[in-house]
Structures are given as C-alpha cells and as structure tokens.
Amino acid sequence: MEEKLSTKLFNKKECGWIGMSEEKKSEVFDLCRRYMEFLNCSKTEREFIKNARKLADSNGFRDIMEFESLKPGDKVYFINREKSMYLAIIGEEPIENGLHIIGSHVDSPRLDLKPNPLYEDTGLAYFKTHYYGGIKKYQWTTIPLAIHGVIVKKDGEKIEVNIGEDEQDPIFTITDLLPHLAQDQMQKKLGSGIEGENLNLLIGSIPFEEEDCREQVKLNILNILNQKYGICEADLTSSEFELVPQFKARSLGFDESMVAAYGQDDKVCAFTSLAAMMELNNVKNTAICILSDKEEIGSMGNTGMESHMFDFFISEILNKLNVNRPNLLDKVFCFSKMLSSDVDAGFDPIYASVSDKTNAGFLGKGISLNKYTGAKGKSGASDANAEFVAWVRNVLEKNDIKYQVAELGKVDIGGGGTIAYILANKGADVIDCGVPVLSMHAPYEVTSKFDVYEAYRTYKAFWQE
Numbered sequence: 001m002e003e004k005l006s007t008k009l010f011n012k013k014e015c016g017w018i019g020m021s022e023e024k025k026s027e028v029f030d031l032c033r034r035y036m037e038f039l040n041c042s043k044t045e046r047e048f049i050k051n052a053r054k055l056a057d058s059n060g061f062r063d064i065m066e067f068e069s070l071k072p073g074d075k076v077y078f079i080n081r082e083k084s085m086y087l088a089i090i091g092e093e094p095i096e097n098g099l100h101i102i103g104s105h106v107d108s109p110r111l112d113l114k115p116n117p118l119y120e121d122t123g124l125a126y127f128k129t130h131y132y133g134g135i136k137k138y139q140w141t142t143i144p145l146a147i148h149g150v151i152v153k154k155d156g157e158k159i160e161v162n163i164g165e166d167e168q169d170p171i172f173t174i175t176d177l178l179p180h181l182a183q184d185q186m187q188k189k190l191g192s193g194i195e196g197e198n199l200n201l202l203i204g205s206i207p208f209e210e211e212d213c214r215e216q217v218k219l220n221i222l223n224i225l226n227q228k229y230g231i232c233e234a235d236l237t238s239s240e241f242e243l244v245p246q247f248k249a250r251s252l253g254f255d256e257s258m259v260a261a262y263g264q265d266d267k268v269c270a271f272t273s274l275a276a277m278m279e280l281n282n283v284k285n286t287a288i289c290i291l292s293d294k295e296e297i298g299s300m301g302n303t304g305m306e307s308h309m310f311d312f313f314i315s316e317i318l319n320k321l322n323v324n325r326p327n328l329l330d331k332v333f334c335f336s337k338m339l340s341s342d343v344d345a346g347f348d349p350i351y352a353s354v355s356d357k358t359n360a361g362f363l364g365k366g367i368s369l370n371k372y373t374g375a376k377g378k379s380g381a382s383d384a385n386a387e388f389v390a391w392v393r394n395v396l397e398k399n400d401i402k403y404q405v406a407e408l409g410k411v412d413i414g415g416g417g418t419i420a421y422i423l424a425n426k427g428a429d430v431i432d433c434g435v436p437v438l439s440m441h442a443p444y445e446v447t448s449k450f451d452v453y454e455a456y457r458t459y460k461a462f463w464q465e
Contacts, residue, residue: 366402375415
C-alpha cells in the first residue's frame with residue numbers, strides 16, 4: 001500500500017510508550033530503577049562524583065595520573081577537587097581528528113549555609129542560609145530538609161556529614177507564616193513573598209544550662225556537634241554544608257511512568273551519560289564524559305567549566321599519547337563534536353501560555369534537542385549550525401531513537417544557559433541534548449522514564465558513531 005503523503009512529509013512527535021514491547025518496557029524500568037537508586041545517594045556534587053568514581057573503578061577506569069602512557073582502549077578519569085570529573089576512553093582514530101564529548105553538570109539548586117551560620121533567637125536555634133542557583137524561594141519552606149557536606153578542620157582533617165536521609169535521623173525545615181497572620185505577605189508578589197534572608201533553618205530548641213551563658217540553645221547545638229564531630233563554631237567557617245530536600249526519588253503515577261526526584265537538573269543527563277560510558281569498550285573517536293560543577297551559577301570557579309581544568313585533562317591525554325605539540329589542543333577542540341547534555345523545559349499543559357507548542361519538548365516523546373538556548377534575541381547562545389544538527393539527526397534516526405527539537409519557552413519569555421557555549425567557544429560543534437523536565441529547579445522535579453532511557457541510548461550511540 002502506498003505511504004500516505006502526510007506520513008511521509010510531516011515531522012510528528014510520537015509518544016514513545018505506544019507500541020512498546022514488554023521486553024523494552026522492562027529495560028526502561030530497570031534503567032530508571034538504577035537511576036533512582038543512584039540519585040538517592042548522590043544529592044550533592046561531591047556525592048555524585050564520589051559514586052561516579054566507584055562506578056568507574058568497577059568498570060576498568062583508572063586515574064590518569066597512574067598512567068605513564070596511553071593507547072587506544074585505555075579508560076581514564078580525572079577528579080577535580082571532588083566536585084567535577086572528566087572521563088575518557090582513548091579512541092582508535094588519531095586524537096587530532098577530534099573528540100566526541102558529552103558534557104553535563106552535577107550541581108543543582110539548593111541552599112548553602114552562610115560562613116557564620118549559627119544563631120539563637122528567643123529560644124530557637126537556626127542556621128542562616130544563602131540560596132544557590134535559580135530557585136523559587138517559597139518552594140523551600142515547610143518541607144523536610146537534610147544537611148549534606150563536609151567540615152574541614154584547620155589541621156586538614158575532613159569530616160563528611162549527612163543528616164536527615166536515614167529514617168532514624170532528625171530532619172530540618174524552614175518555617176512559614178500561618179494563613180491567619182499572612183494577609184500582608186500574601187499581598188506581595190510571588191517572588192518577594194519569602195525573602196532570602198528569611199530562609200533560616202530551624203535546628204533546635206533545648207538549652208544547655210550554663211550559668212551566665214545568654215545563648216544556651218546555641219551552646220547546646222554546638223555541644224552536640226562537638227560530641228559527634230569534635231568541632232567548635234570556628235570550624236563551621238571552613239565547612240561546606242548544603243541543604244537539600246529529604247525526599248527520596250520515587251516512581252510517579254498509577255502507571256509508574258515517571259520519576260519524581262530532587263536534582264534531576266542535571267543529574268538525569270549526568271547519570272545516563274555515565275551509565276552509557278560504562279558500557280563502552282573500543283571507540284572510533286576518543287570519547288569524553290564531562291561531569292561538571294557550578295553550572296547553576298554560571299560555570300565559574302576552578303570546578304566549573306569556565307576554568308582550565310578540562311583543558312588540563314585533555315593536555316594530559318595528549319602528553320601521554322606522546323603526540324602533543326604547539327596548538328594541538330586548539331586543533332583537537334576545533335574538530336570535536338559535543339552534546340551538551342542538559343535538561344529541557346518539558347511542556348506543562350497547566351502553564352501552556354509560556355510555551356510555543358510547536359517548539360516545545362514533551363514528556364514521553366524522547367530526547368530533546370535545543371539548537372540554541374540563550375534569552376530573547378538568542379543572547380548568550382552558541383546556536384548549533386545546520387550541518388551539525390543534520391549529523392546528530394542522522395545518528396538518532398539510524399539508531400531508531402525518538403527525539404524532538406525544541407526551544408526553552410516563548411521568545412520573549414524563555415531563556416537559559418548551559419555549558420554548550422563554553423565548548424563552542426573553543427571551536428567544537430555543540431548542541432544541547434537532554435531530557436524534558438517538569439517543575440525544573442523545584443525541590444521535586446519530574447521526568448518521563450521513557451525519555452531517561454532514550455537519553456541513555458542517545459549518548460551511547462553518539463560515542464559509538
């Protein structure tokens with residue numbers, strides 16, 4: 001029978017669940033079970049990198065500093081200050097022919113403690129916080145929060161802290177006004193209803209009875225911390241405490257078709273790219289997996305992609321392949337291809353007015369490609385060229401991977417940024433390629449299990465090309 005003209009010519013976004021075999025559905029659910037387990041013990045960037053290293057070690061990867069020389073098939077990684085990580089599988093092609101790079105980030109919006117966080121007020125003890133990344137402040141009140149992080153004493157001793165995740169642990173919260181007394185608060189605009197300076201974490205109320213001490217509840221908190229960790233108040237100034245939702249990653253919906261979890265931006269792409277790399281052996285072009293930090297605040301700092309640490313890693317590879325020479329690093333980047341694996345804003349029918357339906361990413365319809373991000377007049381975008389978009393389309397279609405090409409909201413409303421422009425500035429061909437998310441940057445984000453699976457398949461196919 002002759003193919004319908006509409007079938008032949010229209011670009012249709014089809015639901016990935018339709019016609020799916022039970023065998024494939026089982027694969028989808030199994031991958032997402034592993035994903036949720038990984039998320040539950042990897043809520044911060046330090047925890048993600050720690051667990052990524054364990055996974056890499058168990059799959060034959062070694063620290064690049066252990067190698068005197070490299071050859072095709074070698075699997076290496078470099079960890080930057082326990083917050084970012086670069087992995088590589090050396091390819092069969094000369095490295096000057098370019099790298100195949102997939103780059104995601106492992107930091108997520110959260111609340112950090114201020115340098116001097118602990119205080120007492122009218123018999124209650126609090127930690128002062130400073131929010132990290134783009135959050136809606138009202139979403140972080142009256143939910144259970146856990147404390148994750150490290151304390152580093154002046155002698156260099158490092159203590160890991162994780163309080164609130166175990167069912168036997170206490171949890172913490174930020175209080176809000178009762179509706180009966182919130183008439184003035186509720187007249188404010190949504191963005192100013194909760195002020196950043198009022199995002200203070202409630203941590204205790206029992207006083208330590210010491211004569212002439214005016215802050216007995218604060219003293220009791222310090223006594224508890226001293227007994228448990230051997231620290232004093234000054235040690236809090238050289239600590240990194242992150243407050244994250246205590247919620248566990250869970251299947252969502254009667255059909256269990258979705259994942260609800262904190263930090264899926266961008267750990268969903270970080271996990272799927274990492275999982276895909278663990279299944280690779282011999283590759284044509286050298287495969288690179290980036291797990292970066294600080295994306296949510298502009299990729300600055302020595303663990304963000306704006307630093308030269310990634311260049312250092314690639315230079316180490318060139319040195320240990322014994323091919324390095326002046327300007328070779330620049331040449332390698334200029335011939336490289338990259339998927340900036342960051343999430344897309346999923347279309348939410350409840351808030352349809354902010355999206356262009358014909359250029360939106362939908363849950364359950366596969367990986368989402370963003371040719372450009374930026375804001376309004378494409379400000380800050382790298383804007384992938386047509387030739388590279390076609391190359392990526394070819395990889396996806398010949399591997400029967402469902403995909404959609406989208407923008408992040410309407411032209412004068414939407415916008416955002418990823419690490420795409422950073423590698424594009426080095427000369428690589430780059431396109432954003434990630435999973436559509438509902439409630440992005442909220443304490444609980446939502447993805448489709450099908451899209452998570454297609455992300456994993458996309459990244460694996462890209463590296464195998």
